[in-house]
Each structure stands twice: as structure tokens, then as C-alpha cells.
Amino acid sequence: xxxxxxxxxxxxxxxxxxxxxxxxxxxxxxxxxxxxxxxxxxxxxxxxxxxxxxxxxxxxxxxxxxxxxxxxxxxxxxxxxxxxxxxxxxxxxxxxxxxxxxxxxxxxxxxxxxxxxxxxxxxxxxxxxxxxxxxxxxxxxxxxxxxxxxxxxxxxxxxxxxxxxxxxxxxxxxxxxxxxxxxxxxxxxxxxxxxxxxxxxxxxxxxxxxxxxxxxxxxxxxxxxxxxxxxxxxxxxxxxxxxxxxxxxxxxxxxxxxx
Amino acid sequence: xxxxxxxxxxxxxxxxxxxxxxxxxxxxxxxxxxxxxxxxxxxxxxxxxxxxxxxxxxxxxxxxxxxxxxxxxxxxxxxxxxxxxxxxxxxxxxxxxxxxxxxxxxxxxxxxxxxxxxxxxxxxxxxxxxxxxxxxxxxxxxxxxxxxxxxxxxxxxxxxxxxxxxxxxxxxxxxxxxxxxxxxxxxxxxxxxxxxxxxxxxxxxxxxxxxxxxxxxxxxxxxxxxxxxxxxxxxxxxxxxxxxxxxxxxxxxxxxxxxxxxxxxxxxxxxxxxxxxxxxxxxxxxxxxxxxxxxxxxxxxxxxxxxxxxxxxxxxxxxxxxxxxxxxxxxxxxxxxxxxxxx
Numbered sequence: 180x181x182x183x184x185x186x187x188x189x190x191x192x193x194x195x196x197x198x199x200x201x202x203x204x205x206x207x208x209x210x211x212x213x214x215x216x217x218x219x220x221x222x223x224x225x226x227x228x229x230x231x232x233x234x235x236x237x238x239x240x241x242x243x244x245x246x247x248x249x250x251x252x253x254x255x256x257x258x259x260x261x262x263x264x265x266x267x268x269x270x271x272x273x274x275x276x277x278x279x280x281x282x283x284x285x286x287x288x289x290x291x292x293x294x295x296x297x298x299x300x301x302x303x304x305x306x307x308x309x310x311x312x313x314x315x316x317x318x319x320x321x322x323x324x325x326x327x328x329x330x331x332x333x334x335x336x337x338x339x340x341x342x343x344x345x346x347x348x349x350x351x352x353x354x355x356x357x358x359x360x361x362x363x364x365x366x367x368x369x370x371x372x373x374x375x376x377x378x379x380x381x382x383x384x385x386x387x388x389x390x391x392x393x394x395x396x397x398x399x400x401x402x403x404x405x406x407x408x409x410x411x412x413x414x415x416x417x418x419x420x421x422x423x424x425x426x427x428x429x430x431x432x433x434x435x436x437x438x
Numbered sequence: 439x440x441x442x443x444x445x446x447x448x449x450x451x452x453x454x455x456x457x458x459x460x461x462x463x464x465x466x467x468x469x470x471x472x473x474x475x476x477x478x479x480x481x482x483x484x485x486x487x488x489x490x491x492x493x494x495x496x497x498x499x500x501x502x503x504x505x506x507x508x509x510x511x512x513x514x515x516x517x518x519x520x521x522x523x524x525x526x527x528x529x530x531x532x533x534x535x536x537x538x539x540x541x542x543x544x545x546x547x548x549x550x551x552x553x554x555x556x557x558x559x560x561x562x563x564x565x566x567x568x569x570x571x572x573x574x575x576x577x578x579x580x581x582x583x584x585x586x587x588x589x590x591x592x593x594x595x596x597x598x599x600x601x602x603x604x605x606x607x608x609x610x611x612x613x614x615x616x617x618x619x620x621x622x623x624x625x626x627x628x629x630x631x632x633x634x635x636x637x638x639x640x641x642x643x644x645x646x647x648x649x650x651x652x653x654x655x656x657x658x659x660x661x662x663x664x665x666x667x668x669x670x671x672x673x674x675x676x677x678x679x680x681x682x683x684x685x686x687x688x689x690x691x692x693x694x695x696x697x698x699x700x701x702x703x704x705x706x707x708x709x710x711x712x713x714x715x716x717x718x719x720x721x722x723x724x725x726x727x728x729x730x731x732x733x734x735x736x737x738x739x740x741x742x743x744x745x746x747x748x749x750x751x752x753x754x755x756x757x758x759x760x761x762x763x764x765x766x767x768x769x770x771x772x773x774x775x776x777x778x779x780x781x
Binding site for chain 1: 487488558562563564565566567568571572574575576583584585588611612613615616617620690691693
């Protein structure tokens with residue numbers, strides 16, 4: 180009897196050590212599941228009034244006949260959606276891209292897990308949606324080390340352009356535009372919807388290329404922008420920054436789709 | 439003989455529990471659990487995207503006290519946030535950044551930060567995890583880029599080990615740094631003051647403390663709302679404007695003129711120790727603070743309506759209030775070894 184109790188105690192002691200952590204198995208796709216999704220590749224081409232953009236000393240002429248050069252051009256493209264001929268809309272998950280003219284790799288966007296289809300238009304957000312602005316520390320394109328996140332006033336810089344212009348009122352003749360805001364009436368995020376000249380036919384084994392042009396000339400147009408003298412620097416969230424967002428919302432076009 | 443064998447089995451059973459390699463003596467598992475004291479609201483930050491582990495806590499603890507975060511490796515988070523004063527900056531109206539540079543605001547206490555809907559005196563920052571980015575990059579504080587912080591930490595053998603323990607591999611990223619710091623700061627709970635013990639029925643106020651508490655409820659608690667002692671709203675509390683600081687307060691964030699010179703209501707927990715007081719640290723004593731509210735209110739277009747004409751307080755009222763305010767001191771929090779610098 181006594182031995183029986185001891186045996187029980189011993190068993191209990193041993194049992195109490197057992198980790199009661201149950202690790203659920205990874206959910207497996209059904210046996211007959213075949214991944215048929217593929218990619219769509221976007222080539223971003225930043226230009227100024229049709230001329231290829233080159234950073235540094237190359238000068239361009241604005242619609243106000245101001246001369247300017249470009250040192251930095253960075254903007255977010257996020258929440259990419261593709262609309263197919265039959266009305267189906269594919270929404271890419273975790274869809275955040277930072278286009279940075281200084282980084283050639285960033286000019287190629289690979290849209291992932293696209294179901295096979297014939298797509299006729301694209302929809303995306305310039306900037307970062309409000310949820311990701313307030314959800315804590317992010318990584319990848321949204322990592323603050325990319326210098327596109329304000330440290331003193333939470334939120335992403337949706338689009339950033341810096342350069343020089345003789346018309347600038349700044350002592351160094353700099354022109355600086357950091358456009359942000361995700362919730363305010365003056366927010367800097369904008370939806371863009373563009374039709375394709377011909378369908379993009381995606382398949383598991385076929386990745387079409389979408390040539391997306393962004394024309395900086397249109398970023399600095401009347402009536403939402405004055406000139407480099409009146410507005411040498413726009414940073415923050417204001418009537419002026421919001422006008423600039425209205426402008427860059429119109430700078431994109433799909434120049435061709437190559438199947 | 440059989441009996442002895444069974445005893446040995448039992449002993450072995452217990453021993454195998456006590457040498458569980460997952461528990462290190464310095465930090466016990468139960469010390470870094472999320473706490474929501476009874477009667478407190480739901481925290482804003484809840485670790486759902488940053489599961490609490492003691493390894494992440496330890497990494498955060500090392501990072502918090504490491505001057506590697508500053509441009510010239512001289513200033514750490516802990517330089518201006520000291521545990522013995524509830525992680526405020528003792529004796530400094532405004533803190534000293536690198537190269538002796540001065541800012542224009544007082545370093546706030548760090549305690550119960552999971553309940554804060556916004557950070558900084560102007561509420562510009564909206565998530566605990568990205569809060570450290572502000573002092574790290576501010577030119578008059580640590581003046582460092584986050585990219586440099588990542589690079590410096592990535593080559594440190596000590597951090598390779600700490601990151602591996604916390605995250606399973608030694609890859610350093612800003613996200614991992616921020617989540618570790620949020621783990622360390624987010625578990626800085628101050629809920630063991632005499633006030634808390636009184637509320638839990640374990641102690642009782644002296645008659646003076648009780649008189650002070652009654653006055654507090656009547657005259658202060660509408661903004662300094664229990665149990666966190668703040669409504670987390672932004673108010674102009676009638677301080678004269680120090681023009682040289684060029685600080686518009688909440689309006690700096692909202693660009694709204696009606697927010698000029700408004701600052702977030704601070705918690706009063708550990709208030710006995712968190713001076714100098716006010717957003718610019720202009721008062722060094724609690725007496726000065728109460729005198730401001732009773733006879734120092736400066737009128738302005740954005741002055742909080744509740745403060746028009748000041749708060750009427752006799753000198754006895756002030757003594758009683760201060761007696762109550764001292765019951766908000768939490769000795770356990772101020773001395774808990776897990777929050778101290780690892781030497």
C-alpha cells in the first residue's frame with residue numbers, strides 16, 4: 180500500500196515536469212492543392228517631362244520655367260490591387276514598396292501570388308495606409324532606417340523629393356518636400372487607378388512586365404503648387420502638402436504592358 | 439530497499455524540475471508577465487505583436503543602458519531616465535544631450551507606459567515601440583541615425599548572443615531593437631504605492647493623507663484621473679510662456695492654434711521624486727506646483743477653463759495634498775533589481 184502511494188507520488192513528480200505546451204502542426208494545404216499563382220513585375224520609370232530622371236547635377240525646367248535638379252526621390256507604393264477583365268480584383272497581401280530613385284533594385288516591384296488571369300487595370304496607394312502608421316515598429320520597406328518615418332510626429336513620409344533650384348529662398352538653394360499625414364484632412368496618401376493599354380496575362384510560368392512612368396513635372400504643377408521661390412520647403416501636414424499630394428496622385432501612367 | 443528506490447525516484451523527479459534550463463536565477467518567469475491591476479483600464483499596448491519573453495526583456499535592458507544608442511557613444515536612455523526617480527531625470531529641468539546640448543523639455547517618468555495613448559509632452563508619438571526613435575535621432579539628445587544604431591549593434595559580440603537568445607538568430611534590425619525596448623519599458627509597472635495598498639484594503643491613510651485625498655478628488659482628479667492619475671488629454675495649465683524655448687506644445691503636432699501651449703496631463707505616480715516639474719521643469723518642489731495652481735495661473739486664450747481664477751487652496755490644504763501625493767510613491771518599483779543597469 181505504502182509503496183503504491185510512493186509510486187503514485189513519483190509518477191506525479193515526473194508528470195509535473197512534462198511541458199504542457201502543445202505545438203499545433205503547421206496547417207498543410209490539401210493534397211490536391213497546386214499553386215497556380217505567378218508574378219506581375221512593375222518597372223518604375225521616373226522622368227521629368229518625358230526626359231529620364233538622373234539624380235545630381237542634371238537640370239530640368241518646371242512648368243513655371245524654374246530650373247531645378249533632383250537629389251532624392253522616394254515614395255511608397257502600397258496596397259496593390261489588380262483588376263481582371265472579368266471583374267475579379269486581386270489584392271496583394273503585405274503590399275509595401277519603397278521606390279527610391281537612388282536604388283535601382285527598388286524600381287522593380289514583384290507583385291506576388293497573382294492568380295492566373297487577364298488583368299486590365301491596377302490600383303494602388305501612394306504612401307502607407309493608416310493602420311501601418313500606428314502599429315509599432317515595422318521592417319522591410321517600412322523600416323524607419325529608410326528615413327521615411329517621422330520621429331517626432333508618428334507617421335510615414337509618403338513621398339519625398341529634395342533637390343536644388345536657383346529660385347529657392349534657402350541659403351543653400353535647396354528645395355525640400357516631405358509629404359506625410361495618414362489621417363488628417365491634409366493627409367498625403369492618395370489612391371491611384373490606372374488602366375492598361377492591353378491586358379497583362381499572368382500565369383504561374385509567365386510574368387508580364389508593366390511599365391509604370393512617374394513624371395515629376397506633374398508634381399509641381401498649378402494650381403496646387405506655386406513655384407520653387409514661393410514654396411522652397413514643404414514638410415509636414417498642411418494645406419500645401421495636401422495640394423502636393425493631389426499633384427503626385429496624377430503623375431503616374433502605364434506606358435506599356437509586355438506579355 | 440524498494441522504499442529507498444522510490445524515494446530516489448521522487449527526489450529525481452523534483453530535481454529534474456528545479457534544474458529546468460529555461461529559468462535563470464536573475465529573472466524569474468513570473469516577473470515579466472503582463473499585469474493589469476484590478477480596476478485599471480485596458481492597456482493600449484498589449485504585447486499581442488510582441489510576445490513577452492525574459493530574453494527580449496534582458497536584451498531591452500542592455501539596450502536601455504547602452505550609450506551605443508547615441509552618435510558619440512556617450513548617452514544612453516538611462517542617462518536621462520533614472521530608476522530611483524521613476525525613470526525621470528533627477529535635478530534636471532531639461533536634460534543634457536550629447537556634447538552638453540540642452541533640449542527644451544523635461545524628461546518624463548517611464549512607468550505604466552502601456553496605458554499611454556500618446557507619447558511625449560505634445561503627444562506626437564502614437565506607439566510605444568517607435569517612441570525611442572525620437573530621442574535617438576533628436577540632434578540635442580542622442581543625435582544618431584537608426585541605421586547607425588543597427589550597424590553598431592550588429593558588430594557587437596555581446597549583442598550577437600543577446601539577439602540570438604531573444605530572437606533565435608543574431609540578425610539585428612530596428613524592429614527587433616524597438617520590440618526589445620518596448621518589452622523592457624512596457625513591463626515597468628508602478629502599482630505598489632501606499633495609495634494602491636489603501637485601495638486594496640491592505641493599508642489605510644493617515645487622517646492628513648485622507649484629507650489630502652478628499653481634496654484631490656474634489657479639485658485635481660478631473661484631469662489627474664485615477665488610477666493612472668492622468669486623463670491623457672492636452673491642457674494649457676496657465677504657465678507663463680518662455681519665449682526662448684519656442685515651444686508651442688500640442689499645436690506643434692496638430693498645427694491648430696487652439697492647441698497652443700497645451701501639454702499632456704502627466705501621471706502623478708511617484709510625483710514626490712519625478713521633479714523638476716512641468717513640461718519644462720521650471721518648478722523644483724511640490725509646493726511651487728501647488729502655489730502655481732492656487733495663485734500663479736496666467737490667463738491666455740487657450741487656458742483650460744477649469745483653471746480660470748486658479749484653484750482655491752489654503753496652506754493647510756496644500757500640506758494635506760502633499761501628504762496624499764507622497765502616498766503615490768512606489769518603493770518597490772524604484773528599487774526592483776530587474777530594472778537596474780547590468781554592470
